[in-house]
Amino acid sequence: MTNDNARTRLDAQMDFLLEADRLKSVSRATRLADGSRYENSAEHSWHIALFALTLSEHAPAQVDRGKVIAMLLLHDLVEIDAGDAPVFGNHDTAAVEAAEARAADRIFGLLPEDQRQHFRAIWEEFEANQTPEARFAKSLDRFAPPNLNIANGGGSWVDYDVEWATFENNVGRKIQAGAPVLWQWIMPRARKVLDRLALKRQDR
Amino acid sequence: MTNDNARTRLDAQMDFLLEADRLKSVSRATRLADGSRYENSAEHSWHIALFALTLSEHAPAQVDRGKVIAMLLLHDLVEIDAGDAPVFGNHDTAAVEAAEARAADRIFGLLPEDQRQHFRAIWEEFEANQTPEARFAKSLDRFAPPNLNIANGGGSWVDYDVEWATFENNVGRKIQAGAPVLWQWIMPRARKVLDRLALKRQDR
Ligand SMILES: [Ca+2]
Known part of the structure; x- marks a missing residue:
């Protein structure tokens, strides 16, 4: 590779990395463990990459931990657009998926062609949720937020009036699918807080 | 491993991961690319892990990219304490190092013993800055902030009245040591902004 090509390639990579900075301004529905503010998608991505680094022994099948971490570093970039x-919100799933596919075209499209293909394939593998790595990565993405909700006394469960059955269906099944040990661990802890919130709702 | 042991081990891992959440509340001197607020150490850690995922081909020696990413995910946890x-601040380096070593004792000490040793070793390898992985990881940690400063018109360079010679000495040399290609790339871009800021200071 000539020096000129190297520079052009790095320019494209830096366009991508500077655009990625905007993920720090995408707000999520989950609050920090101390309840002080809403979490953003960049720090969330760091946190669950750290979950993967720490918890990969609990994956039900052997997983390539590096690939799981790459998935989690990349998985939310489409949220920039x-x-x-x-x-727990109501979405038009097809509309969300179409918007995310357009976002992936634009954002991964900033990269040199070989990396565009590589990162896009990692993101699509995550979204398809078929391989052991994708299933484990998805389960971590679902497993982290209830831990924050439990720590801050309810969080998004309060905001969205979430009941146990909804949690079990929207979140629990996906944690269970990729990491049964983590679902067994969080289930009684989440149940306790959700039962308490249900009692409070009855008192209203 | 019995189920009881598995649970105890996971309890310790979750104590560590919940404590890690506090890194989202550690504020840095650098602002986001859009200048809207100061960056925190958790989202910074995500961003430079993404730099590693994208830029590892520019490391001067072959590096284990997974190890570089693990270093960057862990490198700032000591800042919680x-x-x-x-x-560009004035520090008592020995005092900072002592405080960080105590923080590493406490925070990595939340983990099961084998992981405490493993994560602590990764952090110490990063700090020692001797292996190709540590040198490259350190250079990314220094390379990201000037890109944000350039994007937002000066940022911490304005706050700390930074001149070219200081930047070259405190930041440039460390980028150069781990990633000469990245230093060559950022040098003229940083120089342009720093020269402009120097002219403005003369006008004051
Ligand atoms: Ca730092």
């Missing part, structure tokens, strides 16, 4: 679709 | 020491 498409925004975060909160797990 | 010790705070961020801005690169």
Whole structure:
């Protein structure tokens, strides 16, 4: 590779990395553990990459931990254009998926062609949720927020009036699918807080 | 491993991961690319892990990219106790290092013993800055902030009245040591902004 080509290639990579900075301004429905503010998608991505680094032994099948981490570093970049679709919100799933696919075209399209293909394939593998790596990565993405909700006394469960059955269906099944051990761990802890919130709602 | 042991081990891992959430509340001296607010150490860690994923081909020696990323995910956790020491600030280096070592004892000490040793070793390798992985990781940690400063019109360079010679000495040499290609790339871009800021200071 000539020096000129190297420079052009790096220019494209830097366009992508500077555009990625905007993920720090995408707000999520989950609050920090201390309840002080809403979490953003960039720091969330760091946190669940750290979950992967720490918890990969609990994946049900052998997983390539590096690939899981790459998935989690990349998984939310499409939210720069498409925004975060909160797990308890009402969405037009087809519209969200179309917006995210357009976002992937634009954002990964900033990269040199070989990297565009490579990163896009990692993101699509995550979205398709078929390989052991994607299933484990998805389960971590679902597993982290309830831990924050439990720590801050309810969080998005309060905001969205979430009941146990909804949590079990929208979140629990996906944690269970990729990491049964983590679902067993969080289930009683989440149940306790959700039962308490249900009692409070009855008192209203 | 019995189920009981598995649970105890996971309890410790979750204590560590929930404590890690506090890194989202550690403020840095650098502002986001759009200048809207100061960056925190958690989202910074995500961003430079993404730099590593994207730019590892520019490392001067073959590096284990997974290890570089693990270093960058872990490198700032000690700031939960010790705070961020801005690169252009005045610090008692020995005091900062002692505070960070105590923080590493406490925070990595939340983990099961084998992981405590493993993560601590990764962090110490990063700090020692001797292996190709540590040198490259350190250079990315220094390379990201000037890109944000350039994007937002000066940022921490304005706050700290930074001149070219200071930037070259405190930041440039460390980027150069781990990633000469990245230093060559950022040098003229940083120089242009720093020269403009120097002219403005003369006008004051
Ligand atoms: Ca730092």
